[in-house]
Structure formats: structure tokens, C-alpha cells
Amino acid sequence: MNDTNILEKWKTAPDVDEIMAYIRRRIDDRRRGGVLYEDEIRSEASLWLTEVLIERAYGESGLQHYLDTLGDWRMQLHPNFTTHRGPVGRLFVWVKKRLLHPPLRWIVEQVEANAWRQDRLNIQLLSLLEETAWEIGRLKSRLSRLEREADDRSCERPNLR
Amino acid sequence: MRIAFVIHRYGADIVGGSEYHCRRIAERLAENNQVEVLTTTASDYVTWKDGYPPGLETINGVTVRRFPIKSRRNLVRFREVSDRCFYDRNHTQEDEREWVRANGPETPELIHFIRQNKSDYDVFIFYSFRYYTAYFGLLEVPEKAILAPTAEEDPAIHLTIFADFFNLAAGLLFLTPEERELVGKAAHGTLPPSEIIGFAVDGPTDIDPAAFRRNRGLRGPFLLYVGRIDRNKGCDGLFRYFQEYLKRKSHDIDLVLGGSAALPIPDHPRIKYLGFLTDREKFEALAACELLVMPSPYESLSIVVLEAWKSAQATLVNGLCKVLRGQSRRSGGGLYFDNFTEFCEGLDFLIENPDIRAAMGRSGQTWLRNNFEWIHILGKIEALIGRTINPSGSPAK
Numbered sequence: 001m002n003d004t005n006i007l008e009k010w011k012t013a014p015d016v017d018e019i020m021a022y023i024r025r026r027i028d029d030r031r032r033g034g035v036l037y038e039d040e041i042r043s044e045a046s047l048w049l050t051e052v053l054i055e056r057a058y059g060e061s062g063l064q065h066y067l068d069t070l071g072d073w074r075m076q077l078h079p080n081f082t083t084h085r086g087p088v089g090r091l092f093v094w095v096k097k098r099l100l101h102p103p104l105r106w107i108v109e110q111v112e113a114n115a116w117r118q119d120r121l122n123i124q125l126l127s128l129l130e131e132t133a134w135e136i137g138r139l140k141s142r143l144s145r146l147e148r149e150a151d152d153r154s155c156e157r158p159n160l161r
Numbered sequence: 162m163r164i165a166f167v168i169h170r171y172g173a174d175i176v177g178g179s180e181y182h183c184r185r186i187a188e189r190l191a192e193n194n195q196v197e198v199l200t201t202t203a204s205d206y207v208t209w210k211d212g213y214p215p216g217l218e219t220i221n222g223v224t225v226r227r228f229p230i231k232s233r234r235n236l237v238r239f240r241e242v243s244d245r246c247f248y249d250r251n252h253t254q255e256d257e258r259e260w261v262r263a264n265g266p267e268t269p270e271l272i273h274f275i276r277q278n279k280s281d282y283d284v285f286i287f288y289s290f291r292y293y294t295a296y297f298g299l300l301e302v303p304e305k306a307i308l309a310p311t312a313e314e315d316p317a318i319h320l321t322i323f324a325d326f327f328n329l330a331a332g333l334l335f336l337t338p339e340e341r342e343l344v345g346k347a348a349h350g351t352l353p354p355s356e357i358i359g360f361a362v363d364g365p366t367d368i369d370p371a372a373f374r375r376n377r378g379l380r381g382p383f384l385l386y387v388g389r390i391d392r393n394k395g396c397d398g399l400f401r402y403f404q405e406y407l408k409r410k411s412h413d414i415d416l417v418l419g420g421s422a423a424l425p426i427p428d429h430p431r432i433k434y435l436g437f438l439t440d441r442e443k444f445e446a447l448a449a450c451e452l453l454v455m456p457s458p459y460e461s462l463s464i465v466v467l468e469a470w471k472s473a474q475a476t477l478v479n480g481l482c483k484v485l486r487g488q489s490r491r492s493g494g495g496l497y498f499d500n501f502t503e504f505c506e507g508l509d510f511l512i513e514n515p516d517i518r519a520a521m522g523r524s525g526q527t528w529l530r531n532n533f534e535w536i537h538i539l540g541k542i543e544a545l546i547g548r549t550i551n552p553s554g555s556p557a558k
């Protein structure tokens with residue numbers, strides 16, 4: 001069955017295994033023909049290296065935990081104080097609401113603009129960190145390719161010793 | 162029948178996968194049974210921070226009994242115990258039980274309640290094997306217990322205490338065949354009777370995808386991702402793949418993201434972030450997109466993929482996740498990728514062949530209709546209970 005017939009058949013009865021085999025054949029054909037081969041291999045290597053590097057950076061620094069709980073860092077100016085502990089709880093809520101919260105809110109309002117800027121800066125820094133790891137991945141894959149080429153060239157030269 | 166569901170968190174506003182699954186099943190079973198949910202006061206899945214008062218309440222017709230948490234999750238202690246259990250070969254089973262306690266949410270009052278009141282219920286359905294509530298709760302009533310492990314490929318399933326634990330329950334409920342295989346490999350001996358139930362998707366009928374496009378300023382074709390925008394969900398990889406893809410392809414296509422972001426989203430003109438989507442907006446986005454992309458490597462059941470098929474849309478998923486790969490192959494609803502080259506080629510194929518893409522979407526929809534309607538799911542659960550637990554509460558094995 002040629003490509004046109006296969007594609008026609010899948011318009012009514014798509015078969016995932018057959019389509020995946022077709023896609024992988026197309027990739028192999030292009031690779032055998034040398035089309036984009038080097039480029040794709042480099043991208044794969046670079047992406048893989050980046051993933052490894054980022055994984056390591058996140059794992060060692062515990063960054064993932066902070067990213068996962070980013071929502072908890074937002075400051076709430078009007079938190080909802082509730083209790084289910086009876087009169088004692090109500091006393092605590094009153095102390096929090098009337099005595100502790102007003103001065104704290106005043107302080108938070110004073111620093112809110114700076115906190116917002118810090119928040120944006122944190123996000124930018126994390127993007128930068130990711131971008132850096134990405135670039136390191138690229139450079140590492142390029143370096144290993146250059147090293148391989150240099151090795152190949154040195155093998156071609158006569159031994160001078 | 163008097164059925165108690167036991168789960169670590171429960172609430173109409175809780176969006177976690179197993180919690181949502183539990184709530185929808187409980188609500189459906191409550192139509193013909195006396196259903197009660199035994200849960201905790203926690204709302205936050207990282208720290209188990211309180212979000213609800215203890216005591217009784219009713220949510221969508223289901224009685225919910227909440228128990229207070231002894232202490233929030235101490236992340237430093239949890240990390241220490243995790244390191245011991247997952248990296249130190251000389252750790253003991255007591256260390257592993259300590260891991261379950263540290264994982265939480267630690268609610269001894271809930272366990273005490275089960276011990277004292279087990280005769281008041283015919284069956285207990287426990288959710289998510291890794292949590293304190295399921296592990297210590299099930300040990301109190303194994304003869305009346307049905308366990309929905311919601312297991313994923315991660316180190317916790319290989320802890321030795323769970324190898325016997327899976328066999329203690331009278332019956333098991335799985336979301337997918339892949340999950341059954343995974344638990345089967347982790348357990349000692351033959352598994353108790355089980356059913357694969359999956360999940361039924363209820364979508365709104367009165368949606369307006371054109372209005373959604375207008376309101377959100379979406380003009381051209383787009384790939385859609387919906388869910389938590391997180392590294393654990395593979396979103397960082399998706400961002401890199403998509404940006405690399407755009408560098409080499411001329412397709413006029415955007416990547417549109419919906420959900421809460423725990424990851425910086427790249428500043429790219431073709432990547433558009435919509436923020437949190439309501440249920441209705443989610444189905445409008447699904448109807449308006451070209452296809453749904455799901456890059457997550459760890460899924461025990463991706464509800465949004467099922468929702469895409471419900472909307473007759475094709476999907477492109479991470480093939481490294483056995484569940485997503487298996488679901489795509491069984492349903493015919495989408496393709497999968499194992500690496501960047503397959504991502505590019507698969508995406509090209511789906512964009513360049515709109516008729517095949519539409520046929521895949523329809524195939525997914527038909528598969529969902531034939532296997533995962535509520536009538537199938539509830540029938541399987543009731544059949545499993547009938548097979549494994551008799552009315553007096555002792556196992557019918």
C-alpha cells in the first residue's frame with residue numbers, strides 16, 4: 001500500500017501503532033538521506049544535556065520545592081481569620097484581627113511594591129538560570145563534538161616522537 | 162449499602178486527580194447508597210495546611226466527616242526519612258512506616274473512628290496507598306476494604322511494606338491496565354480481585370468555542386495544554402520542544418496554556434498563557450484547539466486527556482508515560498512522542514492531516530463512550546463489592 005492509500009485508510013480507521021510506525025519510518029528515511037540528520041542529533045543531544053543539567057540544578061538546590069509552593073508566598077492583605085475552637089479560639093481571632101493584624105498590614109502595605117518587584121525579579125532570575133543551563137547544554141554538546149573532531153584529526157597525523 | 166470513602170483531602174474546590182476522582186464516584190454512588198466520606202481538614206497537598214473545620218458537612222449530597230490533622234507535613238523531616246527509605250538499603254520496615262507518617266496527613270482520630278465504628282459501614286473504599294489515611298486506615302478493616310491505589314511509577318511503590326499491603330485489601334480498583342500491572346509487580350503473590358474502572362467525563366453541553374476565541378484574543382490555530390504548569394508535568398520540556406519546533410517549521414500555530422503556573426512561562430509571541438480556566442472555559446478551549454498536548458511523564462490517569470477525547474479532539478502525549486501511551490494505543494485517540502524528533506514529526510503529521518486528526522478525535526470519543534460511561538464504572542464497583550465483601554462484612558473470597 002502506498003502512502004496515499006495508507007493516509008486515506010486512516011481518515012476512517014486510524015490505527016495508532018501503524019501511524020507511529022509510519023512516523024518512525026519517515027524519521028529513519030530522512031536520517032538515512034542525511035536530511036537534517038546532524039542538526040536533529042545535535043538538538044536531541046543538547047536538549048537531553050539540558051534536561052540532565054537542569055534536573056541536577058533543581059535536585060541539589062531544592063528549587064523544585066520553592067517553585068511548587070510559589071502560590072504560598074503571595075502576601076494576603078485581608079486574610080480570613082476563623083476558628084472552630086469555641087470561646088478561646090474567638091479570643092485568639094479577636095487578638096489577631098484587632099491587635100496584631102492592623103500594624104502588620106500597615107507594614108506589608110509599605111513594602112508591597114518592593115515585594116512585587118522582588119517577586120518579578122525572582123521569576124526573571126529563575127528564567128535566567130534555566131536559560132543558562134540550556135546554553136551550557138548547547139556548549140557542552142558543541143565542545144564534545146569539537147573534541148571528537150580534534151581526536152579524529154590527531155589520529156590522522158604521524159606520531160612525531 | 163453503607164459505603165465509607167477514606168481519602169486524604171476532600172472538597173468541591175480541590176482539583177487534585179485522585180481527590181476529584183473520589184468525589185465524583187462518591188457523588189454518583191450516593192444516588193443509590195448511603196455514602197459517607199471520612200477525610201481530614203487539610204486543603205493544601207504540600208503542607209496539609211487546614212482549610213476546613215473538623216466535623217460534619219454535606220457536599221453535593223454526600224456527608225463528609227472531617228478529622229483534625231495532628232501536625233502539618235514537616236518537609237525537612239519528610240526529606241530525611243525519604244532519603245533513608247529510598248537511598249539506604251539497610252533501612253527497616255519501621256523506617257518505611259515512619260515515611261508514611263511523615264508523608265501524612267497524620268490523623269489518628271480518623272483511624273480511631275474507623276476502629277470504633279467499622280460495624281456501621283458495609284464497605285470502606287480507601288484512596289491512594291501512599292498516604293497515612295489509606296495505609297493505617299486499611300490496616301483497621303482489611304476484610305471490608307476496597308483499595309484504589311492510584312499508583313504511579315515512582316519510588317514509593319517499591320517500599321517493602323506495600324508489597325504485603327496491596328494483598329490485604331478485599332478488592333482493588335484500578336484506573337488503567339498499566340496501574341494494575343505496576344501494582345501486580347510490586348505486590349507479593351497474586352493480587353486480590355480487582356476491576357479497572359477508569360473515569361467518566363461529564364462536560365457542559367452549552368459551550369461556545371467561537372466566543373471563547375474572541376474573548377481570549379485567540380485568532381489562529383493552537384495546541385492546548387491544560388493543567389498545573391509545572392516541571393513535574395513536563396511543561397519545561399514542552400516549552401523547549403515547542404520553541405525548537407518553531408525554529409525549524411513554518412506552521413502557523415500557537416501553544417496556549419491554561420492552569421495555575423508554578424513555572425516561569427517563556428516570553429514568546431507564540432506561547433499564550435490564559436491563567437486558570439473554569440470547567441466551561443476548559444471545554445470551550447478543548448473544542449477550539451487543534452489538539453491537546455500532554456507532556457507529563459507521570460500520570461496514573463490524565464483526566465484532561467479523557468476530556469479532550471470527550472470533545473472529539475486528538476491528543477499528542479508523552480510516550481514515556483506508560484499510562485498515556487497505553488490509553489492512546491487502546492483508544493486510537495492520539496499519538497505519542499518519546500523524544501524531540503518524534504514530537505516534531507508527530508505534530509507535523511497531525512497538523513498536516515486534519516482529516517486523520519479528526520478521525521482520531523472521534524475514535525477517542527467512541528472509546529470513551531464504549532468503556533467509561535458512569536453506568537459501566539458504577540456497575541464494576543458494585544460488582545467488585547458484591548464479589549469480595551458480603552453483607553456481614555467478612556470477605557466473600
